[in-house]
Amino acid sequence: MFGLDKKDTSLLMIVAVLTMFAPFILNPFPTDSGLAQFNAGYPDLMQRFVIFGIFAIGFNILFGLTGYLSFGHAAFLGIGSYSAVWMFKLLSMNIIPAIILSVIVSGLFAVVIGYVSLRRSGIYFSILTLAFAQMCYNMAYSVLGNPASSYNLTNGETGLQLLLDDPRVLGVSATADGSIPVTNLFGLEMRGSETIEMGAWSFSFSAGYYVSAIIMLLSFYIAIRVFRSPFGMMLRAVKCNQNRMNFTGLSTRPYTLAAFVISGMYAGLAGGLMACMDPLAGAERMQWTASGEVVLMTILGGAGTLIGPVLGAGAIKYMENIFSKINDTVLHGWFSFLPDGLEDFVVFVIHPFVGKGWHLTLGLVFMAVVIFLPGGLVEGGQRIMNLIKRRKKSDDDAAETQPAAE
Template identity: 70%
Template sequence: MLGLNKADLRLYLIVLGMLIFAPFIMNPFPEGSGLAQFNGGYPDLLQKLVIFGIFAVGFNILFGLTGYLSFGHAAFLGVGSYAGVWMMKLLTMNVVPALIISVLTAGLLSVIIGYVSLRRSGIYFSILTLAFAQMCYSLAYSVLTPITGGETGLTLSLNDPRVLGTSQTAEGNIPVPHFFGLEMNASSTLELGAWSFTFNTGYYFCAVVMAVAFYFAIRLFRSPFGLMLRAVKSNQARMSYTGLNARPYTLAAFVISGMYAGLAGGLMVAMDPLAGAERMIWTASGEVVLMAILGGVGTLIGPILGAGVIKYLESIISTINSTILHQWFAFLPDGLEDFVVAIIYPFVGKGWHLTLGIVFMLVVIFLPGGIVEGGKRIGNLFRRKRREETPPSSTTTPAPKPGE
């Protein structure tokens, strides 16, 4: 079905299920309970999870398959955002033209950056992409202020022309991004007992885009093109002596992953129509590398999981403050309570990066294949137990397919 084999189809359906039911899955705790702090089912976070998931999936096409580690992918995300906002300023608040322009602009920029950077490999390639991204950031932050809004960022205003729409609504407000009339910020709430679930149009729009983007990623992984990209990572000399030119393959992978980043940038704008230079700063590029590695480089679902974990931790842990900590540990004797809170405090709130760093170190040291490898190990553990009960049927184990 869909041109996928059984395992891939199963994976795809799992992701679809996760996307559809995310407002439930991410909201497991009843409203008003002490654990409601950990609920992540609100639209803003769900949109972020999906958007960064797309970003990471695209990044993984380059890094996971070809092994070329780009440290400048945030530049494409940022450029996509700016292009999207401009489309909304000039043309229409419909998100479709904005997304198309975001993808194309990011694609164009990645052709230029990729063409130059791919003349080198390894660390030199990484440094070149980093340099380019920082140049883009500096341009956006200062030199190109008329286009990018500089420090304050690019926002919509009431005087924007919007040729195919209205400059302002009847009430005198800036119009809201929409998909052929479906407003992105519209939400409906479902109250079920103590639980409250929010369904947001913008989130489901992102989810549909993600479903399409992820489908293309699976097809690419299983295509001859995907095989060529893995060959680039494995042995470029042999590739060349087999009559294949590695350069256009890596450039195509670079551009495709740049376009995924542009798509993510465009979606950010579609959810919240503003763009700032800080989206292109080098830590943003580093973050997507962390997502891919945390989830599992070169696997299909890994980057989505990695993006999910990082964005969830960021949103949840950074909102925990000392008052909340004191509430949690109120059952301890006073002196001990203060002591425990003092120890935990640096790791929450503004210090959430410390927690992320520890999680990242643990994963890299104990699970070099990321979350996906962790899942696989647990799966094997169960399978072995079952096998001990029933005699083994076959002894040969085929090599694992990439992306499983």
């Protein structure tokens, strides 16, 4: 279906079902139960899952296929966000033109940055991309963000925001009640959401999440097509042996540049979507830590695999938002059944790993994955599947041999 083979179609279908039912799947615990804080099914976080999923899918087209490790992809994310907010300020609050502009502008930046950076490979390429991203960050933070100058493109520290006196040529500067209009898709408001109570559970369905999820599915589908195309095969060949490629009559530079631009456009799309969900853009989105985060996501999930980056993005965003909320009060609540001294000790031991210390847990998980599962979470999944298959097979064998033994 859709020009995919059976295996890829079923993968796409599984991802589609999971994303469409995510508000249920991510909310397994009743609202009043003590475990409710592990529920991730609220719109804000679900949006982040799919948007960072898009970011990581795009990054994987560059890093997973060609092996070029870019340390500056957050620049495209930020550029996408700024472009989208400018579209909201100048044209209209519809998200379609904003998304289109953010993809185009980040694509243009990717052409320039890629053209220069791809002259080198390996660590030098990584450093060049990092340098470009830091330049973009500093430009956005100070040079282009000085409210007093006429080149105020980014509004510096405060971040680019919507104002009541923005022109919005195809819309209104302010609504009837004097507030800033909200982002929408032909009238469907992005922040609109519907909450359904079912017994002890409550599920919220947000328009913003579903729009992002559909765009994520579309990006995922395109990524599968790229992976399975002759172009994708050439990108894997670039990772293997550039020398052989050159002596086989293939020019490697346009291939790597195309991959770089495609992944830059994905990052721009993710940045644009972020601004659609919450129309403001700050320079911190372009900082090098954000670039590092997408590298972590891709490696944690499994670089070069289709679903890996999405899993990695989900895992990291889940930890960031859920683990960080576990503070000492919560811990004391959990361990209150222990004797006082022991309770304090257990809380003391766990304290560094949760709450503000969630980075420590992430670091340990990341180390464990890199050391024991170089193929990321996807490899972990495959190993478990193989184990089950083998066990099933040996059970079958045992069942077959038993009658003979009698």
